[in-house]
Amino acid sequence: MICERDDFSLTGPLHLTSVDWANEHHRRSVAASLVQGIYVAERDRQLQREGPELALSPLWSEFFHFRLIRKLVDDADLSIFGGIYEYKPPQPSSGTVKSQELSPRFVIAFRGTVNKADSISRDIELDIHIIKNGLHTTTRFEIAMQAVRNMVASVGCSNVWLAGHSLGASMALLTGKTVARTGVLPECFAFNPPFLSPPIERIKDKRIKHGIRIAGSVITAGLALAKKATQQVSQNHRALPAPPDQFAALSDWFPRLYVNPGDHLCSEFIGYFEHRNKMEEIGAGFVERLATQHSLGGLVMDVVSGGKNTEAPVHLIPTAVLTVNMSSSRDFKEAHGIHQWWREDKIFDTKIYQYK
Incomplete structure (x- = not known):
């Protein structure tokens, strides 16, 4: 039985038949869809949905002319926790050339926790590492960091986007912070990033x-x-x-944070x-x-830890572009979900905060 949330034709942003890369809603929607594609890729793996007739993940990227060129696999449970997408647009018309200049060449996307037997144990372990401020010590982070460094070194940071949801948002922020300290400032889309604090x-x-x-x-x-x-x-x-x-x-690094007031995690x-x-x-x-x-x-x-932990908590960020979903959510599940970020019927408020 196919889960409705996995089916792009039922829950994806079908209205985005043409992407304007200068449009914030379009950029946000595509980034969120690519992250959803990683979620679905992992569920495809666990449910053995293989091949063009069964796999549901490809449409989440191919609809926007992205192709998943590499899956990032956790070395502990062999789950797909991330992926590298390459943008292969059709020949642009004269009216879309400027928009295409703002598009990424590659997007590195990270999923959050998947509540399935084959991955839940490892994902919760990573969630606990976030609580303990130890995500940077995990092998999953090392795999992600290596992928980000290699891609930035190969094509330049202006051609690379980072994106993630929940646990994956922490991964995107942490890899982004790590390279940003060296003066490399990648575009980063963090959906429902955890902020560990009393609500x-x-x-x-x-x-x-x-x-x-x-x-x-x-x-x-x-x-x-x-x-x-x-x-x-x-x-x-x-x-x-x-x-x-x-x-x-x-x-000087402006990650884009997307939060919902009804989601106490972010x-x-x-x-x-x-x-x-x-x-x-x-x-x-x-x-x-x-x-x-x-x-x-x-x-x-x-x-x-006796002063041994020198890495600041992931959520401590000096500067950001903060977008808040001002529309009401029915429950926590909806407030924390990835699907809200490409919905046309939501009201978003965006503010820029810069550390001085």
Whole structure:
């Protein structure tokens, strides 16, 4: 029995018969569809839907003239967790040449958790690594990182897009952050990226919500200052130079984050960025500029690990283009789903946040 969500002809963006690469809705829809193609490719594998008559994944990319040229396979469970798509458009007309110049040549897409027996155990293991701030230590990340580095080195970052949903969004952000620190700034589409924090954004009373965030910022900034002072004493004792500011190094990279207020796994990105502006308004911007580089959970994990974990949590991002789905969702499943991001009947609000 075919699942409706896997069938492009039933749930895909059939309205996009012609893609305008300068159109944000079109770009978002194509990126989300390619990520869905990876989900379906893994379900094709598990359900043994092989060949042109049975496999459902190809249409999610071929409809937009993309071809899956490489599957990224996890070395632990052999599941398909990502893929590299190549764009092979038809000969453009004179009116679409400018649009085609904005298109990617390759898209590296990563799926999220698949609730099927052959992959759920490994996917949950990766989800736990995100919670523990250890995604960068996994072999799946190493495979993804190698693919991104090789592709960027081969064709240049301007020709490569990264895209992912949920767990895959964390993978896209982490690989993107890693290369961005070297000055390579790939386009990145992160759908429902996890933000590990208490769901403060769901508090209705704005004064209480703002008060909690201010208190959290003060505590986080205080702990961060204490950590920094300890590190400086150690560096001075060993005559070591101060380490580079890795957070500020990412300020020129603008990943595109797509979140839904009804999805508690990603909705905190809304408050994370809005709170910066509010702290600036009340004259406490210096506190937030320090607090925004850290998380309470990350600082605690750093203490537990004895300072060995030097990688910042994936969700700590200085700059972003944040798109919020303002339409109501029936339940969490819909709010966290990938399909919402190509729907024509949704209302989206986009804001740009830059770290200064």
